[in-house]
Amino acid sequence: MLNLVWPIFIIISIIYACLFGTLPKVNDSIFDTIESTMSLLFTLAGTMCFWSGIMNVLEKTDFFLKMRKKISKVIKIIFRDIENDSKESEFISLNILSNLLGLGNAATPMGIKAMDAMDEKNKNKNYMTKDMMMFILINTASIQIIPTTVIAIRASLGSKNPSGMIFHIWIVSIVVFISVILLGKTFFKKEDN
Amino acid sequence: MISTVMSASVPLMIFFIVSISFKEKKKTFENFLEGAKSSISILLEIFPTLIGLFVAINMLRVSGVLNFIVNIFMxxxxxxxxxxEILPMAILRPISGSSTVAVATELMKxxxxxxxxGLIISTIMGSTETTLYTVSVYTRGKNYKNIGRVITVALIGDILGILLSVKLWNIMS
Incomplete structure (x- = not known):
């Protein structure tokens, strides 16, 4: 995707700049951007480091294990054909919990394993099962308890209250999540299996 | 009152996590370090993407192209x-996570x-996901015939998220 978007951005910008006389500005912006990106990265590094640490503390607790078991019950509501003690169920719950806790990098490998496990039981490999489609959907609807990236960026930009929009994010996330699940439930057909 | 609760939510979350770990007699600090270290490699991985996209997107902005497009859709x-003002962000959100970070940062500045x-942009960023990227990672390039349906529903979710973020700040700011 970016192989297409990135060159188009640059080509269009330079042509437009030539036509409308903004080329000197474009020239300056290249060097300014590199410099400001470096300073942003230093702040981002600190915040990301701290939050990844905190999330790992939670991951290692017994409390987290119990949460995982509760989540597997919720899984039953969204995914009809997933059995409780199956591989799929385990990977799906790990993926959902990692997402909730903002551990995106833990969520992705677990999610891919879950998709593989579900595809193994899929009868027609040309189509995803309804459960597989629902699983991708819940991963495109972001639900996080602490939206770490935004807070990090806001902090690096000198916000007075970096986590000030956290309630708004929760409300929007939950409404979008529920709407998308309901849409998927009605829009995705069982015959796709 | 609301702002007090909001600024308390993050410290409370940390308090909650750390005290559970402490109560369970886990190696809290060691676990913290392990997680913190793992973030460094992620950061190094996204660093080149950030530099590349920041430069390209700033070119788009400084040259006047972005304003041109925004004015059409305004x-x-x-x-x-x-x-x-949030249009550049809304367009990029489903396509690329790192360019969303780039654009959002620029707009907030x-x-x-x-x-x-700034607050609307933060809300959109925290409550939506890089849809097209997620779908392509999870299907891993396999050509499922019903992939379009997933993308359609997910994009409807993104649009809903953007509209809702705006409406919520209109009501609750």
């Missing part, structure tokens, strides 16, 4: 009550991180 967005626009 009336449509104004009609449904969405400020045109431009309009102020705690301004109405």
């Amino acid at each position: 009336p449509v967005f104004a009609f449904i009550g969405v400020p045109g 431009q309009y102020g991180v705690d301004s109405y626009i």
Whole structure:
């Protein structure tokens, strides 16, 4: 995707700049951007480091294990054909919990394993099962308890209250999540299996 | 009152996590370090993407292209009550996570991180996901024939998230 978007951005910008006389500005912006990106990265590094640490503390607790078991019950509501003690169920719950806790990098490998496990039981490999489609959907609807990236960026930009929009994010996330699940439930057909 | 609760939520979350770990007699600090270290490699991985995209997107902005596009769509967005300033962000959000970070940062710098626009952008960023990227990672390039349906529903979710973020700040700012 970016192989297409990135060159188009640059080509269009330079042509437009030539036509409308903004080329000197474009020239300056290249060097300014590199410099400001470096300073942003230093702040981002600190915040990301701290939050990844905190999330790992939670991951290692017994409390987290119990949460995982509760989540597997919720899984039953969204995914009809997933059995409780199956591989799929385990990977799906790990993926959902990692997402909730903002551990995106833990969520992705677990999610891919879950998709593989579900595809193994899929009868027609040309189509995803309804459960597989629902699983991708819940991963495109972001639900996080602490939206770490935004807070990090806001902090690096000198916000007075970096986590000030956290309630708004929760409300929007939950409404979008529920709407998308309901849409998927009605829009995705069982015959796709 | 609301702002007090909001600024308390993050420290409380940390308190909650750390005290559970402490109560369970886990190696809390060791676990913290392990997680913290793992973030460094992620950061190194996204660093080149950030540099590349920041430069390209700033070229787009400084040259005047972005303004040109925004001006075209402004009336449509104004009609449904969405400020045109967030348009660059809304367009990039489903395509690329790192360019969303780049654009969001630029916009927050431009309009102020705690301004109405800054807060809407923060809300959109925290409540939506890089849809097309997620779908392509999870299907891993396999050509499922019903992939379009997933993308359609997920994009409807993104649009809903953007509209809702704006409406919520209109009500609750």
